[in-house]
Amino acid sequence: MFDLPGPIIVAIDHRDTSLGRYLPVQTRTGVFPNTQAIRRQIAVMSVSGGANAVVVQANDYRWACANVNIGQKGVLLGTEDLNSVEQLIPCIKSLEVYATSTKVLTKIGVQVPQYPASDPQIIDLDAASSNIRVILEPYFNEQLKLEDRSNFLIHYASSPNIIGFKLDVGDPKSFASAYTDSARGKPWFARSDGLRFHDFVVRFREACHRGCAGAIAGSAIWGDLLAGLTTGTRDSVESQMSRRLALLQAIVRNEM
Secondary structure, three states: OOOOOOOEEEEOOOOHHHHHOOOOHHHOOOOOOOHHHHHHHHHHHHHHOOOOEEEEEHHHHHHHHHHOOOOHHHEEEEOOOEOOHHHHHHHHHHHHHHOOOOOEEEEEEEEEOOOOOOOOOOOOHHHOOOOEEEEEEEEEOOOOOHHHHHHHHHHHHOOOOEEEEEEOOOOHHHHHHHHHHHOOOOOEEEOOOOOOHHHHHHHHHHHHHOOOOEEEEOHHHHHHHOHHHHOOOHHHHHHHHHHHHHHHHHHHOOOO
């Protein structure tokens, strides 16, 4: 049994171009600052501020396991998003290099334009590595019916490699309860999808009332604070992040 690290996980596995959207105007010139240093600062501040885990890029994974005060079980390896479920098995097998004395927990995003696809058949993950455990993040096409979304989750929840899901909260009143039922007892986490923190909180609270287990969120938590890391106001950034993480933890505990 692989124990999940906890309900509030900060995602900082964004590409440079995505990260650049949240940097001050003067840095958005095509010449980025040291984005790896920024990601690592966010990782450290997230954990010290109350996050249970972080999602990092592959090139930060070993650093985070060794240097972020949370241990390997609190570090998720975020992969590049996949274009189709057919890429899941090769992706999982490629992560074996990171599995040494313990299993690796990873977050894998995958595009799901339709389900089930007519060709090829539904992918069976039983052939993938037993050393890799996955939180699967399907990017459902907005037009995909709830029944098809549910069937996707039911199928992949049956795989021992999949230990949870990261799902949208675009319309939690319509989808969240069905997501909970379809995950078959496996936890699902809300993603922020570029929402500002206040807007995310409203939807996250609604999702938690309908069975959502926690959040794997990135820019909603740190996006509008990122400029402070480049202008020398780190103490203020840390304080605001801590308050936001405390609020999310309280929502999960049904205290807010």
